[in-house]
Amino acid sequence: MGKTIAEKILSNHANKDLKAGDLALCKVDFCFGQDGTSGLIIDSFNELKNSKVAEKDKFCMIIDHSAPSPNEKISEIHNKMRTFAKKHKVNIYDIGCGVCHQVVPEGGHVTCGDLVVGADSHTCTYGALNAFSTGMGSTDLSIIVASGKTWFKVPETVKVMVNGELAKGVFSKDIILHITGDVKSDGCTYKSIEFSGETIRNLTMDARFTITNMAIEVGAKAGIMEADEKTFEWLEKYSKKPCIPIRSDDDALYSQIKVYDASKIVPMVAKPHTVDNTATVEEVSDVKINQGYIGTCTNGRLEDLRIAACILKNKKVHPDVRFLVAPASSNIYSQALAEGLISSLIESGAVILTPGCGPCVGTHQGVPSDGEVVISTANRNFKGRMGNPKAFIYLASPATVAASVIEGKITDPRGYIK
Amino acid sequence: MKLKSKAIRLKQDNDVNTDYIISGRYKFQIQDPKELAKYVFNDLESDFLKRADGRSIIIAGSNFGCGSSREQAPLALKYAGIKAIIAKSFARIFYRNAFNLGIVLIETDTDNIADMDEIELDLDTGILKNRTKNSDVKFSPLPAFIKEVIRDGSIVKHFNKNGGFQF
Numbered sequence: 001m002g003k004t005i006a007e008k009i010l011s012n013h014a015n016k017d018l019k020a021g022d023l024a025l026c027k028v029d030f031c032f033g034q035d036g037t038s039g040l041i042i043d044s045f046n047e048l049k050n051s052k053v054a055e056k057d058k059f060c061m062i063i064d065h066s067a068p069s070p071n072e073k074i075s076e077i078h079n080k081m082r083t084f085a086k087k088h089k090v091n092i093y094d095i096g097c098g099v100c101h102q103v104v105p106e107g108g109h110v111t112c113g114d115l116v117v118g119a120d121s122h123t124c125t126y127g128a129l130n131a132f133s134t135g136m137g138s139t140d141l142s143i144i145v146a147s148g149k150t151w152f153k154v155p156e157t158v159k160v161m162v163n164g165e166l167a168k169g170v171f172s173k174d175i176i177l178h179i180t181g182d183v184k185s186d187g188c189t190y191k192s193i194e195f196s197g198e199t200i201r202n203l204t205m206d207a208r209f210t211i212t213n214m215a216i217e218v219g220a221k222a223g224i225m226e227a228d229e230k231t232f233e234w235l236e237k238y239s240k241k242p243c244i245p246i247r248s249d250d251d252a253l254y255s256q257i258k259v260y261d262a263s264k265i266v267p268m269v270a271k272p273h274t275v276d277n278t279a280t281v282e283e284v285s286d287v288k289i290n291q292g293y294i295g296t297c298t299n300g301r302l303e304d305l306r307i308a309a310c311i312l313k314n315k316k317v318h319p320d321v322r323f324l325v326a327p328a329s330s331n332i333y334s335q336a337l338a339e340g341l342i343s344s345l346i347e348s349g350a351v352i353l354t355p356g357c358g359p360c361v362g363t364h365q366g367v368p369s370d371g372e373v374v375i376s377t378a379n380r381n382f383k384g385r386m387g388n389p390k391a392f393i394y395l396a397s398p399a400t401v402a403a404s405v406i407e408g409k410i411t412d413p414r415g416y417i418k
Numbered sequence: 419m420k421l422k423s424k425a426i427r428l429k430q431d432n433d434v435n436t437d438y439i440i441s442g443r444y445k446f447q448i449q450d451p452k453e454l455a456k457y458v459f460n461d462l463e464s465d466f467l468k469r470a471d472g473r474s475i476i477i478a479g480s481n482f483g484c485g486s487s488r489e490q491a492p493l494a495l496k497y498a499g500i501k502a503i504i505a506k507s508f509a510r511i512f513y514r515n516a517f518n519l520g521i522v523l524i525e526t527d528t529d530n531i532a533d534m535d536e537i538e539l540d541l542d543t544g545i546l547k548n549r550t551k552n553s554d555v556k557f558s559p560l561p562a563f564i565k566e567v568i569r570d571g572s573i574v575k576h577f578n579k580n581g582g583f584q585f
Binding site: 035036039074118120123137138139147149151361380 | 433435437438441442445446447448449461462480484485487488490492507508509510511514561572573574578581583
């Protein structure tokens with residue numbers, strides 16, 4: 001019987017032949033923590049006997065969730081991270097570098113076939129680079145930092161095929177919201193997803209990252225894509241690590257195969273307060289908004305900013321709406337500045353925030369007030385997510401957010417795209 | 419190894435995410451786990467601790483612990499006195515995090531367990547006794563590796579004791 005990508009990558013890292021269901025100790029190629037999880041990583045690391053960092057170039061920390069610090073308690077966590085990084089001579093990406101899930105791949109730390117673990121649930125993002133990458137908690141991370149290894153139960157794989165041409169104004173965010181609404185939040189729990197099909201192949205790398213980023217929203221352990229010319233080109237630009245692409249065998253065993261027709265997908269939202277509570281934009285087009293946000297590890301990339309700037313060009317944000325934009329990394333910020341996207345967005349009325357998670361996690365910046373409605377390009381809309389349990393969060397594509405901030409209500413972007 | 423308690427049935431049954439267990443607002447503000455425990459389930463049912471009143475076994479529906487990787491979620495539960503969670507299913511990251519801290523997670527049908535039912539869990543035989551309903555349910559025994567972690571108290575203690583993982 002052939003193997004899935006997940007079975008192959010985990011086998012390669014355990015040095016033995018594994019199939020779904022097997023438990024194994026695997027060597028991890030790269031691991032990291034962010035400022036919400038690194039405090040506990042450090043505490044747990046210090047509890048380990050004779051702990052030292054196993055391989056200094058295989059671990060880093062990123063200050064992104066609450067950066068720059070809004071208060072002295074968070075400043076303390078940030079300084080704890082900086083002190084640890086200095087003491088153990090490990091890399092730290094400080095405030096303003098960007099969201100971990102953009103900074104880690106841009107930093108060249110991930111390549112095809114890698115096994116990556118991050119103390120952040122959206123670590124599944126790098127599946128777009130043909131890596132098996134997954135989120136774990138702080139204690140698991142501390143053990144990887146100290147030993148270079150962790151245990152895995154090899155997951156079964158669900159194959160998700162997307163074929164057909166996307167209509168204008170419909171983007172990869174709409175694909176993944178559509179899938180999430182169909183599969184539901186626990187539809188792929190403990191499973192790895194292989195995303196494939198001509199629609200996926202036709203997407204840019206920026207757009208692919210949006211899809212793998214949200215694999216965790218259906219409970220998946222990983223969301224992986226096969227590598228192609230676009231992957232190699234992206235990796236060439238950012239990573240010096242050798243790339244050995246991993247493909248699934250033709251006779252690989254899947255627990256389920258799901259097929260979607262992209263031409264039937266329309267602009268989508270996730271309604272409050274769960275990601276699988278999806279609807280078409282048309283169904284909610286009378287909902288008034290108070291705030292729009294474009295950014296996060298899901299949709300804060302250059303292509304996202306280009307789409308937003310294009311829709312908002314020579315137009316103004318609705319007077320009753322606040323519009324926040326956070327580029328996913330300082331690198332993206334610089335490129336967006338060079339392309340004139342930032343000045344164009346400011347001209348329209350956008351407020352540009354420091355590269356990082358921005359208001360997504362509700363720890364700083366842009367907290368909505370009671371009863372307010374936010375439309376965001378993030379990946380989670382749980383009650384209280386943006387800092388106020390009495391606010392309402394809708395998730396959508398950058399195009400839908402851009403069109404919505406112009407009209408002051410949830411708006412189908414297709415009317416804005418020629 | 420046995421655990422006994424009156425059951426605490428959560429007000430929300432399915433998809434209790436880690437944001438609801440401990441909100442991002444608190445996890446960044448509070449580093450002391452005892453203090454963090456005071457805010458457990460705050461956005462979901464703010465009277466949880468008062469209602470739990472020392473009970474140590476939570477009963478939930480499916481997909482308990484979905485969402486973020488924050489270990490502050492099981493940590494806050496542990497310091498709130500929770501020793502076991504029985505649910506129809508758990509989200510993956512939470513499952514590892516909770517076991518790593520020594521919290522017992524049991525996957526089984528929970529429809530017949532009501533709030534305040536007297537529960538007894540036998541981890542060796544894999545039997546859940548509901549003393550109130552006078553019923554026994556068999557659950558799949560925990561993998562040997564996980565049982566050892568629970569016996570040792572946490573994954574860190576297990577790791578220190580063995581100088582690594584044994585596979």
